Amino acid sequence: MPGLHPVQAARHNPPWNFFIFVNIYFFTVNHVFIKIVTMMMRKPLFIIFGALLSLASIAQDAPPANPPAGNNEMNTLFGKGSGTIKIPVGYFIEANGGYTQFGHKRVFLPGISMGVILNHHWTIGWTGNFIGNPMGVHFRNIYYDSASAKMHGANLIGGYGGLLLEYTLFPKSRVHVAFPLMIGGGYMFYSRQQHFNDSTFSNHDWHHNVISEDHFFVVEPGIKVECNLVRTLRLNLGVSYRYSPDLRLKNTPKDLINQFTVKLGLRFGKF
DSSP states (O other): OTTSOHHHHHHHSOOHHHHHHHHHHHHHTHHHHHHHHHHHHHSTHHHHHHHHHHHHHHHHHSOOSSOOSSTTBOOOSSSSOOOBOOOSEEEEEEEEEEEEEETTEEEEEEEEEEEEEETTTEEEEEEEEEOOSTTOEEEEEEEEETTTTEEEEEEEEEEEEEEEEEEEESTTSSEEEEEEEEEEEEEEEEEEGGGGTOTTOOGGGHHHHEEEEEEEEEEEEEEEEEEEEETTEEEEEEEEEOBOSOOOOTTOOTTTTOOEEEEEEEEEEEO
């Protein structure tokens, strides 16, 4: 950049690694992006999404409680700053819980994530969630019982998980924004309701109680606001959209699990 000192020019250089990540991120979800925006405009989650962005913007502009001594200062909500940090590779483990819907059924999705953090910004790891409702999620009219000559309901059980890719903006700020992307697969099945009530049930009866099952591909992009509570602990709140194009379960819409999820997580690690 003409007229600038080399150090000043470096400060004006755009974060090319972030631009590359954004291109990959939106290329992956391009085929569902328009649908996501349309649905968000119709759902209350759009309000939550906007609130997350507003909170992050305010937090970035607010002066830190403990003014940093340098660019490598890790600012935290509680306690003093961690001082100058030089951690090219970190790690984390996270416990989280999500709220979503399958159709019109409310679903609790507990989960766990873990991985490594590269240069404070990049995260690569594994994440997984499973249906946490007691006895699964019950749906009516799933299978026909010839003995009773009528349709019966069944309980949906299972989960999904896969590769976690994430980019974090301003990770050393007390409150910052991150863009997680999960690419993986899942397994879900319908089980007869009597499976949970029959005390004589054994592993040999498993296949007789599984009404329908499927392995499926799933992708879940999202955005979250994260807070540095202390040096080794972060709290995050985010919104994501789960998309699976090929769910095949008996008498079930193929887009049953294509829904937004609000997720709260607690992350411990070396950041």
